[in-house]
Structures are given as structure tokens and as C-alpha cells.
Amino acid sequence: MTRLTFDPYIPLALWVPLAVTAGGLLAWYGAASRRRLPPRRWPWVMGLMTLVVVVPLVILLNPTWLERIPPPAGKPLLTILVDRSASMGTRDVEGKQSRYESACGTAAEMARQLKDRYEVRVSSFAEDCTPADPDQLAKKTADGEATDLAAAVEQSLEADRPQGQAVVVLSDGGHNAGGGVGRVTESATRAKAMAVPLFVHTIGGEAGVRDLQVSLNMPQELAFIGQRVPVAVSLRQRGSLGRRTQVSLVYEGKVVEKRDVDLKSDGATEALFHVAQPTAGLYRYEVKADPLPEEVTELNNTATLLLRVVDQPIRILLLEGKPYWDTKFLIRTLTADQAVELTSVVKMAEGRLLERKISRRDTPRAAAAKAGAAKPAESKGQTEQWSIRKDAAQVLAEPEALAGYQIVVLGRDSEVFLTDQALVRLKKWLAESEGSLVCFRGPPASQIGQRLGELMPVRWTPSRETRFRVRWTQVGQALRWLPALADDQDALASLPSLAAVARPERSASLAQVLAASAAGSEGQDLPAITYQPVSNGRVVVIEGAGMWRWAFLPPQYQRHDDVYAVLWRSLIRWMVANVGLLPSEQIALRTDKVSFSNTEGVTATLLVRQHAAGAKPPQVELTGGALSQPKSFSPVPSGSDPGQFRVAFGKLPEGRYWAKVAGDWGTKGSTVAAFDVRGNLAERLDVQAQPNLMRRIAEKSGGAVLEAVEPKRLAEQFDAHLAQTRPERATRSTAWDRWWVLAAAMCLWGTAWGLRRWSGLV
Secondary structure (H helix, E strand, O other), rough: EEEEEEEOOOOHHHHHHHHHHHHHHHHHHHHHHOOOOOOHHHHHHHHHHHHHHHHHHHHHOEEEEEOOOOOOOOEEEEEEEEEEHHHHHHOEOOOOOOOHHHHHHHHHHHHHHHHHOEEEEEEEOOOEEOOOOOOOOHHHHOEEEEHHHHHHHHHEEEEOOOOOOEEEEOOOOOOOOOOOHHOOOOOHHHHOOOOOOOOEOOOOOOOOEEEEEEOOOOOEEEEEEOOOEEEEEEEEEEEOOEEEEEEEEEEEOOEEEEEEEOOOOEEEEEEEEEEOOOOOOEEEEEEEOOOOOOOOOOOEEEEEEEEEEEOOOOOEEEEOOOOOOHHHHHHHHHHHHEEEEEEEEEEEEEOOOEEEEEEOOOOHHHHHHOOOOOOOOOEEEEEEEEEEEEEOOHEEEEEOOOOOOOOEEOOOHHOEEEHHHHHHHHHHHHHOOOOOOEEOOEEOOEEEEEEHHOOOEEEEEEEEEEEOEEOOOOOHHHOOOOOOOOOOOOOHHHOOOEEEEEEEEEOOOOOOEEEEEHHHHOOEEEEEEEEEEEEEEEEEEEOOOOOHHHHHHOHHHHOOOOHHHHHHHHHEEEHHHOOOOOOOOOOOEOOOOEEOOOOOOOOEEEEEEEOOOOOOOOOEEEEEOOOOOOEEEEEOOOOOOOOEEEEEEOOOEEEEEEEEEOOOOOOOHHHEEEEEOOOOOOHOOOOOOOHHHHHHHHHHHOOEOOOOOOOHHHHHHHHHHHHHHOOOOOOEHHHOOOOEEEEEEHHHHHHHHHHHOOOOOO
């Protein structure tokens, strides 16, 4: 089908006066030439002259022919996704029907009514997505161990589908696979980029289960020889099963300790144990709660604790430009930890710095013989040495100043320590010694130079003093540095506010915000705790002054008494246990987690000190679980450091496993790793439908929520989307693109000129 349109070269406001002027001139010419031409010849001359004038005016209107391009052959694609995960077996649909049965009936009806208009494909999904026959779908059972909504959407998208496509999702929205909600929304965004709307229908309601779940606030602990470590156990009851249960701490099959714990209906409570070991190594404990009647599952009544005992303390260097209350309480908190050996240097006045070294009494102290040191003062299990230094610039500039330290803490006004030479050594220490740098009250210096700025995960802008409270981000919550409160309240958000005179902004590409703050009247979330990797080390920035009040709480905050100490203890162990080797370790094997799901691959990290480039790393042996005999795995290099390797054990059946470095490496705890593999219990426990997530992915993709699934209404919405995203296409050709138009115009002009000349007018 071809149609003619006009696209003028000049505005009509100019073309109309031009046409009127041309008509007037033509009329004048006709009146003037009437007496000079024979009566029979005058109409022919005027007719040709009129055409000569009209043709340029028409060409200025730019006549364009539009020729419609036929649409691609074939029908648009409609993919129907049916969730077959275990949560879809919940019977909370009208008529005591399961969610899965309702979804199967809806999918079959849609496929039957829409197959003439679209190419309909039906797939079922759980941890994977597979094609299905809509008539045979109801014969299957909802038994998937995980819901990977993101993968189901991505696998349904076709890269080359010119006829158009759409996806219908029939699910309860309970995504519990890797990546969380962010991965699902990314999939919806990808669908929108491909012009594929997601039409979602949420099946199910606020159904719940009755269950008792045991979890550890810190499933991995690091302790010094003989140190008693508190183990906080969280018991969460869904529904109301009982008022009390007994919790046992088990080691090597023997009960070490028992506790009777009062339970809360639809809430959490805590029990506290203490563990200690006299020798270095890796120790696996198990916390068990007695099962309660009518529990949906007993698999989550146990939790595993890995206690790694070391014979060398964690050595920390703290540098402070002035005496502050924050520094005083931080020193008190760090020295209370038996696994920490602290050296603090505080500038008291110009040319006078107080250096204190606090260590365990039974720890070898080569520095005790240092000239000028005062007589050691002994306290409960500790020795304290102090001395006076005069030059702050030499603290970090000395060649071996950082040797043996795993963590360096910088307070305010630390520029007296941070000379150019000191910053070079600090950066080298982060890269080679795999240390961690902590700035615990915002910017460590009043002016952040280029060298120091390269290490910082944030940039600061001077501002007026603001007060703010701190809350965890999603990344910070996953680290579980603090125990969850019984009412699921964020413990940090309940603590006294902090003060800041500089506005932080995340700038480094690898920076991760663990906690955020709402600053002042602007209400904008700003980084409060941020970290980034620097080579093999880490840099952590904690914003705000006045955190010492968290360690000295008024009566209204008494239930948060231990938050300050637990936060610093968790931070220290996170920095030491997850980065690099301890000074006494030549090799270390560490799994990424204590507990893995049987739907995910199990991985570990192997670190070898002074490993020659190109040399083969030692093998890693895996035992336990469903393995009848040890199985060997070959580590592969990871990163640019020749001493870093990754070990991939793959997906493993449920069970308890041990991994060990093969060869003559001894039996130290650093050469052994332990982990559990469990089934994904989220499908059995978290069965509440998530309509908000379903609505979110529909909006992100440009689709819609189907409150009531009506095939006719769905077809109307799909057709409207196709009309909007795939408008009618046509080819355009102007008059000047056609040769005969130009030839006719030239012929007309030549004929008019010849007739006028023959008539004696030229």
C-alpha cells in the first residue's frame, strides 16, 4: 500500500505568500500578453506558463511517497512460566487448592484460548527452567528446592524475535536463589531493554509455617589459645510450637553444655555458650535444639560453629593525633580481647607522643628489651609497656615499622604520622602483607592528599556539623556482625547518634557501603561504614565521632550494652580471617562459608606464603558427607598473586565435610577447613507470597500485574504493547528520487519556452 504525503522544504508561512505572488505575476503576464497573441494560441501559452509556475511550487512542498513494509511473517511469542518450587505446594488458594494446581489450570486455559493468536510456549521453573506440556503440567508435583525467578525470566527471552514477545509469570514471588532481589530486577530491566513485557500473577497469600530455627550470630570464630569465646545462639520460632526447649553444645559427639531456653511466639531469643581450646587448630562445634512437636522440618534445629585457635595474637597499631574519648574507649575495648595485642601511639603535645604496648603475659615480647621502655605493668593476663617518642613522622617511616601488624587504625588528625614516605610504606604493606587499614572517625587528616586519597574508599566535602544515626545496608546485614534483635530491629539504628563535620561520598569503583546514614535535613543516605580492597589488603572507613557513647550507654539503651564491643570484635575478625595469612601461618585453606546449599557450588581459597610463580600448589583432599573415600582437587591460580588459589568442589550432597591440604604441612588448623551442605530450607519455611516483588518486576519490564487472569484482557494488553513498540514501518521516496518527475518538469519547461518563442514572445 502506497500513499502520498508532503514534507515542505520551506515553512508554509513562506510558501503561501510565494504562491500568491507567483499567481499575481502570472495574472499580470496573461493580461499583458493577451493582445500580442492570437486568440487560439493564448490559452495554450497561459496553460503551459501556469504549469511552469505550479511545478516549482509543488516541488517546494516535497511530495513524498510512503510504501508500507509488510510485518515479519509468523506470530508473536507468548511464554508462560509456571513456578513448581516447593512453596507452591502450599494449599491457600480458594477451594483448598494448592498454588501449583491453580497455576497449572491457569496456564492450560491461557494456552488453549490464545494459541490461535500467538505462538504459546509453557515452561516450569524452580532452580532451573524446563519446557512443559500445559496438559501434562498438572501431573507433576511442586518439589523444587529453590526458586530462581531471575534465571527463568532470562532463559525465556529470545534475542531475535521480530514479531514481538511477552512473558507471563505465574508464581508466589518467593525468589530465594543467588543474587537476591537485585538480580531479579536486573532481569526485568534486561527484558525491558529487549521490549519484552512481564505480565505477572501472584498466587497465594500470607501463609505461614510452624518451625524452630537455630542460627549462630558468628558461625566462624577466631580465638587465642585458652581464650574463652562467647557463642551467641539465636532461636527463632515461627508460629507457636512451645514455650521452652533445651539447647545443647556438642563437640566430637559429646554434649559440652546445655541450656533451657524460653521461646517467643513468632519471635527470636538468644542463648549464650562459651568455648575454649588449649591448642592451636580448627574445632567444629554443633549447637542443637530439641525438636518440638508439629515442626515443619527438623533440619534447621542445628547450627555449626567453626573455632579457629591460633598461637599468635592479632597485632594492631593505633595512631591518634590528639587524645579523644573515642580513642580511650576503643583502646579499652581492644585490650579486653585476649586475642589482640595492641600498640597505641597518641600525640599528647608537640614533640611528645605516648606509646603503649599491651600484650598477653605469656606472649614473647621482643620489644620488651627496647631501650627507654618503662618497667612492664602487669594486669589480668596482660603486660603493659609504655615509652615517650618525639618524632611522629618516624612511627610509620621506619623500615620495619609495620612488620608483624595485621591492622592499622587511624584516628583524627593523623597527618603527623602520614608523611609521603610513610604512605609509600603503608601502601606496600597493604599489598604485600595483606593488612587492613581502619579510619575510625571519618577522614584521618584535615587535608587528604593524592597519595592518601588513592587508598580511601570515599571522598569528603567540608560541611557544617551534622548528627546522624547508622543503619545497615543489605551488604552489611549479610555479614551479620551484630546479633538480630527479637523484634528484627536494626541494632545500630537504635544507638545514640554520631557527629560529623565532613560529608562522605563513595567514589572508588570497588567500594562497598556496609552501613549508611540519613544526614541532616537533606534526608540523603550517606556512607557510614565503607570498605574497599587495596591490592591484597582492605581499607575500612567508619564515619562519625562520639561512638564512645555506644560503650557508655544511658539506661534507655541498656539492652545494647554489648553492641560496641561486638561490632569491633566482629570487624577485627572479619579483616583478619578473610584476608591473607596470619604471621604464624605458611599456608591456609578457607571455605567461603560455613554452610552451603546443595544447589550451589562449594568453593574455598588456598593461600601459600612465598609460593614460587609457576609452581604447582598442593592438592586439597575432601572427606565426609556422601564420599566413601577421600577425593582430591587441584587448586587453580586466582588473581595476580602467585600464592593465591581457588578450589572448586562443585555441588555436593547434604552432609558434613572436611577439606585438608595434602602433603607434609602438618595438622595445624590453617591447613584444614570444615563446612556443611544443607538443602534449601527457604522453600519450606518462607512460603509467604511476595506480590511486591512481582509488581516491581512487572513495572521494571514495562508489563502489568494481572489481578485476575483473563486471556482476553491479556491479549489486549499484549497487542497494545506491540502497537507501541513495533509501529508500522514504511519506505520513503521523494519526488526528486523518481526520474520521470524530473524528466516531465524539464520537458514542460522546454515546451513552454518553445511555444512562447514560436509565438514571438521571446
